[in-house]
Amino acid sequence: MLKQKACRPFAKAGPCSLLAEACSLTMKNLGILLSGRGSNFEAIARNIQSGKIPNARISIVISNKAGAGGIEAATKLGLNTAILPSKGKDRETHDREVVASLKEHKVDLICLAGYMRLLSPWFVQQFPGRILNIHPSLLPAFPGLEAQQQAFAYGVKTSGCTVHFVDEELDHGAIIVQKTVPVLDSDDEHTLSARILEQEHLAYTEAINIVLDGNYEIAGRRLLRKIRASN
Ligand code: GRF
Numbered sequence: 001m002l003k004q005k006a007c008r009p010f011a012k013a014g015p016c017s018l019l020a021e022a023c024s025l026t027m028k029n030l031g032i033l034l035s036g037r038g039s040n041f042e043a044i045a046r047n048i049q050s051g052k053i054p055n056a057r058i059s060i061v062i063s064n065k066a067g068a069g070g071i072e073a074a075t076k077l078g079l080n081t082a083i084l085p086s087k088g089k090d091r092e093t094h095d096r097e098v099v100a101s102l103k104e105h106k107v108d109l110i111c112l113a114g115y116m117r118l119l120s121p122w123f124v125q126q127f128p129g130r131i132l133n134i135h136p137s138l139l140p141a142f143p144g145l146e147a148q149q150q151a152f153a154y155g156v157k158t159s160g161c162t163v164h165f166v167d168e169e170l171d172h173g174a175i176i177v178q179k180t181v182p183v184l185d186s187d188d189e190h191t192l193s194a195r196i197l198e199q200e201h202l203a204y205t206e207a208i209n210i211v212l213d214g215n216y217e218i219a220g221r222r223l224l225r226k227i228r229a230s231n
Contacts, residue, residue, distance in 0.1 A: 029109075030058045034061065037068075039200075041074065043200075062081070082101050132207060134203065135147060136148050137161070139175065160179050163204055174222070174223050181195050
């Protein structure tokens, strides 16, 4: 299979290992986009605070919905927030406002965390390989809305969640992390969704660390971790 060089903005560059060391110590700015309650955002924020996501900070939390619980939580945490309503605007006009805010806050990596809006191709092209999304199913099964309900209704015995790079197609880019969740006979859609959400909170942190670490390549659709040479 043809091995493509991944667009790896966080990969260690150059031959000099001291330079690589310095790169890895650089603080990276995360930009969070959300539309709702923001539990994934809160898990990321908690894990930054506790050091589980080292060398990163959240430089802006943006919502396209005024009443989003995630914005309230971000405000309480003292983070920069912006509400940029999408209603009534065409996709690219709104995306230009969002991208301007992300650039103003010098965002290195964008985390979609329940952002209920498709990004325009133009938006995706502004941050190649630097936009992540979390989806509550084992992609490619059950893309789109209400993934947990889709899985439950289909009768699968195992579901889960996926963190993936965002590309121009819906719920489609290369997969970074997946976590499985068994569907129990005693489950209903709500209990299943709740157990998937617990795994989402773990998966997003893992994926962010993999991407910020930069020690991977993309071969076709496959993200492959590189083995570090030990000194
Ligand atoms: C999560 O289930 C996520 O997978 C999906 O939207 C939901 C957002 O939940 N993309 P929260 O706002 O992070 O609690």
